Amino acid sequence: MNKDSRIYVAGHSGLVGSGLVRALESAGYSKLIRRTHGELDLADPHAASSFFETEKPEYVFLAAAKVGGILANDTYPADFLRDNLAIELNVIDAAFRNGVRKLLFLGSSCIYPRLAPQPIPESALLTGPLEPTNEWYAIAKIAGIKLVQAYRKQYGFCGISLMPTNLYGPGDNFDLRTSHVLPALLRKFDEAKTNGAPEVVVWGSGAPRREFLHVDDLASAALHLMLHYDDSEILNVGTGEDLTIAELAEMISRVVGYAGRVTFDASKPDGTPRKLLDVSRLHASGWGARIGLEQGIQRTYEWYLAHEALVANR
Numbered sequence: 001m002n003k004d005s006r007i008y009v010a011g012h013s014g015l016v017g018s019g020l021v022r023a024l025e026s027a028g029y030s031k032l033i034r035r036t037h038g039e040l041d042l043a044d045p046h047a048a049s050s051f052f053e054t055e056k057p058e059y060v061f062l063a064a065a066k067v068g069g070i071l072a073n074d075t076y077p078a079d080f081l082r083d084n085l086a087i088e089l090n091v092i093d094a095a096f097r098n099g100v101r102k103l104l105f106l107g108s109s110c111i112y113p114r115l116a117p118q119p120i121p122e123s124a125l126l127t128g129p130l131e132p133t134n135e136w137y138a139i140a141k142i143a144g145i146k147l148v149q150a151y152r153k154q155y156g157f158c159g160i161s162l163m164p165t166n167l168y169g170p171g172d173n174f175d176l177r178t179s180h181v182l183p184a185l186l187r188k189f190d191e192a193k194t195n196g197a198p199e200v201v202v203w204g205s206g207a208p209r210r211e212f213l214h215v216d217d218l219a220s221a222a223l224h225l226m227l228h229y230d231d232s233e234i235l236n237v238g239t240g241e242d243l244t245i246a247e248l249a250e251m252i253s254r255v256v257g258y259a260g261r262v263t264f265d266a267s268k269p270d271g272t273p274r275k276l277l278d279v280s281r282l283h284a285s286g287w288g289a290r291i292g293l294e295q296g297i298q299r300t301y302e303w304y305l306a307h308e309a310l311v312a313n314r
């Protein structure tokens with residue numbers, strides 16, 4: 001991939017896509033191709049195919065997806081399965097048919113079995129039942145991995161798949177009904193501080209363990225792997241460290257400067273008990289995460305404060 005290669009970032013306005021655009025631009029890649037969802041519906045096969053025929057991208061980062069937190073996944077199973085299957089199939093097929101030189105597909109750590117060994121090695125894929133709260137999204141992402149592998153096996157198409165852990169950072173979704181835990185708690189603690197509320201309610205028991213990666217770290221890893229990784233095996237991307245949701249709430253409370261209590265709402269689902277990725281193959285590729293969790297939360301909180309009005313009106 002050269003500095004003047006035609007690079008399509010699918011999903012460039014989302015959390016991951018915008019992180020990829022920042023990383024590519026600051027590394028000097030000058031021919032980035034982007035389309036908003038309004039301009040191009042990747043779930044429509046004709047639209048996807050004619051876009052590739054016209055624009056002829058050489059490299060593709062497939063970061064377009066329908067994403068959401070535990071409640072959104074559980075509430076809209078058909079949307080999560082249908083939209084993600086359609087986007088993956090249309091983009092991967094159009095990329096192959098239009099001579100794309102390399103495609104990088106982003107999966108998710110929720111593709112692994114609910115009770116996978118921890119930390120989770122890539123070899124745990126398809127070895128046991130999935131976590132029911134997000135199996136729809138997980139099945140779609142597993143199909144995406146298999147599409148990439150099948151096009152490589154049958155046609156020699158150069159596609160790679162990365163499995164990022166839970167991501168966060170600037171541009172995240174802060175809508176409390178559909179967001180993931182980290183942005184949800186940032187918003188809840190900030191609003192409680194502003195309103196002088198005596199307590200913040202955290203969903204579930206607080207006991208599940210999660211690993212969090214800043215999106216700028218993910219973008220840096222994706223760029224590194226687009227340049228240096230070429231294999232049909234999936235590759236985990238994480239920090240290698242996790243913490244409980246209760247510990248995360250404590251850290252966010254500290255960053256926000258909230259003085260009240262934290263309580264837990266056991267009527268909300270916990271989801272999978274633990275989801276820590278084994279990052280030994282990632283480290284062997286020569287890349288490791290740089291942004292510490294508390295520092296990353298601080299940076300995300302600053303972004304949230306600067307964009308609060310925009311975020312609240314979404």
Ligand code: GDP
Binds near residue numbers: 201
């Ligand atoms: P998951 O990693 O796929 O389970 O997705 P989430 O990021 O949505 O949730 C992670 C964990 O955080 C679950 O145990 C949730 O119950 C818990 N959690 C605590 N408070 C919240 C909240 O306000 N929003 C969300 N989405 N999750 C929360």
